[in-house]
Amino acid sequence: MTRSIRPIVLALAVIVGSLSFAHLHDLAAAAGQGGWKAWAYPLSVDLLLVCVLHRLRIDRSVTAWFWFLIALVASLGANIATAGLLDLTSPPAWLRILVAGWPALAFLGSTLLAHSPTPAGDRVPVPPAPAAPAPQPDIEPEPAPVPEPVPATDKPPALPAADRAPEPPAVPVPAALVEHARKVADDHRTRTGAPIDTDTLRARLGVPPHLADAIAAQLA
Structure with a gap:
């Protein structure tokens, strides 16, 4: 609704x-409710x-x-009843009964409307309260062990057997090959006058x- 139409709607x-x-x-x-009661009836119907x-x-x-x-019939019926269809100077008994019983009926309706449950879709979800943390037992922490001082020495600590470098395994040499190599070494000494070196022996x-x-x- 635009702002220019709102004043017209309010006036209407x-x-x-x-x-x-x-x-x-x-x-x-006209139905016998005089004084302030006559002014309270319109408020009860409209409200x-x-x-x-x-x-x-x-x-x-x-x-x-x-x-x-019920509220629409009460409002519309009361407006139509004042159009000259009824003799308000001597209203009928049923009209007096309806007007006299209206306060109780309006109070019942307003109470039921106020206490009717709200649909689940319109309820505001309430977050659950956070759970209290579980109490921690009063356990004193054990002191950390103090390492004993290691005396300084010039020699490096001996490595355990598992950390030592493995010695190369012995190479098995056939006896015949050793005898042949001995002959070759003797021949080399005879010719050169010097013992044979490893490279010459290998060659x-x-x-x-x-x-x-x-x-x-x-x-x-």
């Missing part, structure tokens, strides 16, 4: 509300209708629609270096 609401209020007052006064309309915005139940029809025998080392160790 005031006009028709005043007319309906006057009709309800006249009908209540009940407002409460029902507000309830219908959040709850379209059968109960809300039932009380909407003369045609063996790998590790095997030549093992043969040279046995010849020494």
Whole structure:
């Protein structure tokens, strides 16, 4: 609704509300409700209708629609009754009964509307309260062990057996190969006058270096 239309709607609401209020007052006064009672009847009818309309915005139940029809019939019927269809100078008994019983009916309707449960979709979810932390037992922490001082020495600590470098395994040398190598070494000494070195022995025998080392160790 735009701002330019709101004043017109408010003015219309005031006009028709005043007319309906006057009709309800006249009908209540004609039915024997004089003084302040005649002024309270229009308020009870119009306020009940407002409460029902507000309830219908959040709850379209059968109960809300039932009380909407009751309030609408009461308001519309009272306005039509003042149109000259009834002789308000001597109103009938049934009209007096309806007007006299209306306060109890309006109070019942407003109470039921106020205490009707709100639909689950319109309720605001309430977060659960955080759970209290579990109490911790009063256990004193044990003091950390103080390492004993290690005396300084110039020698590095001996490594355990598992951390030592493994010694190279002994290479098995056949006895025949050792005898042949001895002959080769003797021949080399006879010709050169010097003992044979490992490289020359390896070259003369045609063996790998590790095997030549093992043969040279046995010849020494």
